[in-house]
Every structure is written in structure tokens, then in C-alpha cells.
Amino acid sequence: MSNADQIQTEITLKVSLGDRSYPIHIGENLIDRQELYQPYIHGKQVFVITNDVVAPLYLDKVLAALSNYETNAFILADGESHKTIETVNSIYTFLLEQRANRSATLIALGGGVVGDICGFAAASYQRGINFIQIPTTLLAQVDSSVGGKTGVNHKLGKNMIGAFYQPQAVLADTLTLNTLDDRQLSSGLAEIIKYGLIRDKPFAHWLDENISNILKREPIALAEAIKRSCENKAQVVAADELERGQRALLNLGHTFGHAIETALNYGSWLHGEAVAAGTYMAALFSNQLGWISSADLDYLENQLKLAKLPTRPPENISAEQFMQLMAVDKKVIDKKLRLVLLKSIGNAIVSDEFDQEKLIHMLETIERIPTNFAPIN
């Protein structure tokens, strides 16, 4: 188990991207500390973009810390189904009505959906204004708030519209995780587990011991898991900001996962749940290609189960539908599908060197689970 002497509960990491570098502050009770915002706000206007679930919990605290500025808030309806260009347009209208100018700062207060929408609004309002991320879900703290991917869904594909646009700073306050429901917490674990699988075997083994502590929201385990996840992501992003190479490895499980989310209309499964099933599918296919051992496949399945995540796709998506939905994946180049696959635990590759028939066979034969699988709370 972790030891409080070795592991800090307040940490600042840096994402190194030249003049677009920024800090990630991780710890408890960050969102009401004025001095954590001040260096990143340049004008007088600050607009908080949040949703109707998060606003009652944390909006007042954030606004109180920003009392030196002209503030206002815009509250979105909660949920991935609102991650659309129409919602972004409603933010533009709000900002124009508020006379927001180029020196204004947007603050994304919420989970990945709020961060993605707000980040794209910041990237495209007046061709780009400052923004700060305050991720309030485990998923957003370990994944979407780091690396500058912003955007919205299109009815024909997830995250098809967007920009690479870096925040000025990220505040990952672990206290906000206390209000998160168990299913959301597990969803975040899907991305945490991913870092171990693709590039950090010691972290995978640390997780074997600590997933149960994370599920109990033990603060030291949470801070350590967030820190090690963000470190992994920051290293990958620093080396390949625009995803021309290794950054694609972060998409383990996402090609299958996005297809699941699109087929279910971004409604019934959480992102991490779809990614968990997608991760197992990628691993199973890697195993069928002779790349990872059956022992590793079992290890990975067990880790996902320990995190209370689904490991099979939902029953109502056919192999054919998977193939259609995956054909618009952003990793497709000149009509050739590329997948993130596993060579071993801690070692992933992006590859198009597989027989399409074998992929279809996997999709046809893999076990299915009910779409409304019972989340264990």
C-alpha cells in the first residue's frame, strides 16, 4: 500500500508544449483558492461554463474565488447527448450577449463533456480565448482535461468536430470526486487502467493493489492514480501534440468504444464503460492474432472487472454495424482501418497489419451483454 510520507496529496505537473505549456494542479480543496486562478486570467471577464448537475455543488465556490473579476456562468444540460455544435453555438450567443472580448477567460467546470464543449468554444470564439479546466470527474481528471483535445460529436461520428487547443491551467480537485456516483468513478478507472496497459507496467501492478482503494475514494490512492495517469498522458502529448504518431496509442479501446457510444446514441453507456468493453475487444483481437498471451488477456479482463467495468459489447450492435461505425474513425488513413493493439501488458502499437476477415470474425463471435447491464453501486 501507498505511504503518506512517500506520496504527496498536492502535486503540480507540467505539460511541456513550448509556449503552450501549462500546469496541472492535483490535490484536495483547490477550487476555492484564488491564487490558483490568478496567474492564468489576463482580462477582467471570466465566464464559467458548467452543467446543471455540477453547478449546485461547486459553482458558488468557484465564483467566490473569482470575486476580483467580472464573472458570469452559463449552465448546460448534463450529458453526452448535448455535446453538439448547437450547444457550442448557444455558448457563442451567451458570450456575445455578455460582450465577452478576446481577453476573456472561460472556465470549464465539470466532466469531460463540459471540458470538451467549453474548450472548443474557447478555441473558436473570436478565433481563440483563454480557458482553464476544472475537471470534476475522475475520467476528466485523468484524461480529457489533459492534452488539448476539444470538440463535439456529429450525428455521424463521435468527436468528429473540434480543435487541438491547450488550456492555461488545469485544477484537478480530488474533493469533487466525493459527489461522483460509483458508476462514474469506475468509468474514470477505465482510462487509468489504459495507461498501465499501453506503456506503464509498474503502474498496472500498482493498480492491482489499489483499485479497491480508489473505489473507496481513499484520497492518497486517488491523488497517486491521477498523478501517474496525468504524467503518462503529459509525456505522450508533449512528444506528439497533434497525434501524428504515438499519441494514437492513448486510443486503446476507443475505436470499438466510440462505435458502441455512437450506436447507443451517447446515452446508456458511459464513455469509460464503452472504452472498457473496447479495451477487452482490442485485447481479445490481439490475442487472436497471436500477439498477447491468454494469461495477459485474463489479467486485463480481471483488472477491468475489479474496477466494476463491462468487458463485452452490448447485444444489439452487429459486426456489420461495428465495421460501418469504425470506418469513420480518425485513425483511418485512405480507407484502411488502424487499431491500437497490445503486444503485452505495458506495450501497445498502432497497426493496420491484420486481416479484415479476422476482425469481422472476432466481432461476430465475441460474447454480448445486455445493453442495460446492471451497474453495481
Place this chain on the structure above:
Amino acid sequence: MSNADQIQTEITLKVSLGDRSYPIHIGENLIDRQELYQPYIHGKQVFVITNDVVAPLYLDKVLAALSNYETNAFILADGESHKTIETVNSIYTFLLEQRANRSATLIALGGGVVGDICGFAAASYQRGINFIQIPTTLLAQVDSSVGGKTGVNHKLGKNMIGAFYQPQAVLADTLTLNTLDDRQLSSGLAEIIKYGLIRDKPFAHWLDENISNILKREPIALAEAIKRSCENKAQVVAADELERGQRALLNLGHTFGHAIETALNYGSWLHGEAVAAGTYMAALFSNQLGWISSADLDYLENQLKLAKLPTRPPENISAEQFMQLMAVDKKVIDKKLRLVLLKSIGNAIVSDEFDQEKLIHMLETIERIPTNFAPIN
């Protein structure tokens, strides 16, 4: 007068922006030359975005030059009123239906509206794909195709949504100007005249002698005017890509001009016409502040008239409406309006050091002309 021995009719300029640098090819008969496209296309898919006026004239020529690729075209309705987020969304849908991937290239074939829309679609489709500009109006050749400003209008303000996103290359084919109507040609001259006024007095004097040749579409005069305009713009953009300082000088006449366009709902006046009236307004205000001489004001008014451009705002926009519309200008910082003003011919500054009452007085007292002023053909 210009001399064919000294002035080339085919020129390549470079916009220097580090790893986002790109060439501008200027000359006659460029759009059907395959070798001018090839270095800038990386995948197999090429999509031409154009409009229903330009398509019948040049689309076949462009597609013929791209016969080595998988091509398709998407034809927009012509006009600034279609420069909306909804039009961009229709391009996303087209691209997704075509299974366009990240290695696809978009080609903007048309005037500034097509370029701005297509550029923003390229910037935001799958977080950014390649694009090439083929500006077919004088305005687009000397202004909007250079410098990476892309975007669309919002009902509450012009160009409020967008991104800084550089093309891979620009092909400015002067032959396409032969199909341009006279009013469009004059509209382009408004931006050409601007470069002389803000930073290039020798160019202003060259224009005194050559505006009449440009209006006659004399190829050498056209190529020289485009070249010197693009050189000026490229220098400014290279020094200040994201408009944090001197790039704002390129907005001479635009704060007033955008207010005119927004008030007229982007319909009856062309962009260059609104900018011409706005330029005179900025110059008149500069004169009233004691900054430019009355002789310089007359010189500038005369140059705009020589180019057959309006020099006064339309009759149905009140001073109050101007002030409201200008309050959302992108140069506003913390509610303080900043204007590009003239110290002399060839010397502009961005300033907020003026008495607002004086500005309102200018807006109340300046002569007005009919909204449907008769364009002289």
C-alpha cells in the same frame, strides 16, 4: 507606369510562420497546373468546396488537375449570408458521408466567403486537416486567403466564430478575375488601398497611377498589386500571427465596416464597400482628433473614389446603432473600444486614447448615402 521587364507576372511569395509557412503562387493560368497542387496533398482524398457561381466557371478545370486523386466537390450557395455555423455543419456532414479522413485535403475555390468557411471546416474537421486556398476574387487574393483567419459570422457579430489556421498553399490565379464583376473588383481595391494607407506610402503612390489599370484588368498591374498587397500582409502576419499587436492594423476601416455589414445583414453592401466607407470614417475621425491633415484625408477620399468605392456610411444606421455594433468588435478590451486610426498616409496606429463623445459626434454628423447606392459599372 509599370514595365514588363521589371515586373513579373508569375511570382511565388512565402508566408514565414515556422512549421506553418506556406507559399502564395500569383500568376495567370495556375489552377489547371497539377504540379502546383501535388506537393501540398498528402493523402488520396481531395474535396473541393466552392459555390454555385464559381463552380460552373472553374470547378472542372480544378478537378481535371486533380485526376490522380479521389475527388469530390461540395457546392455552397453564394453569398456572405451563408457564412454561418450551419453551412460549416453541412460541410462536416458531407465529409463524414464521404468518409473523409485526417489525411484528406480541402480546397477552397472561391472568394473570401468560401475561403473563410472552408478554412474553418478544415481547422475543425477531425481537429484539423490540410487545406489549399484558390481565391477567385481580388479581395480574397489580396486579403482573406493570406494569414490564416478562418471563420463564420454569428447573428450578433461578424467573424465572431473561427480559428487561426494556415493553408498548405495559396494559388492566386489572375485569370479568374476576368469573370469578376466590376463592383467585386472595386471591393478588392478597398483592401489593396488599405496596405498603402497603413504601412506602405510608396505603394499608395504607385496606386495613384495604377488604379485605372487595375479596373481595366491589365494583367501586369493586377499581378503587381496582388504581389505588393500579399507582401505587406505576409510581413505583418509573420510578425504577429495571432493578432496580439500590429496585425490589428490590418483592420483599418473594419470596425466601422463590420458594423455596416452587420446592420445591413451582410446583404446589400460588399465587404470592400463597407470597408471603404469605414476607412473614410476612421480617417475623418483621425482628422477630427488632429492626427491626419485635411490634405491627407482628401487624398485618401480621392483614392477610394478613383476605385469607385463608397466613402460614406449608409443612411439607415444611427450613431447609437454603430456604437452598439462596435461594442462586440474583437479589438475591444475590457469594454474599451480600440480603433485603427491614421497619423499620416502610410502610418496607422491602434488606439483607445480618444474621447468617446467625439466619436459619437463624428457618427452623428458624418454625411450618409443611400443604402442602395448605385454601383457604377
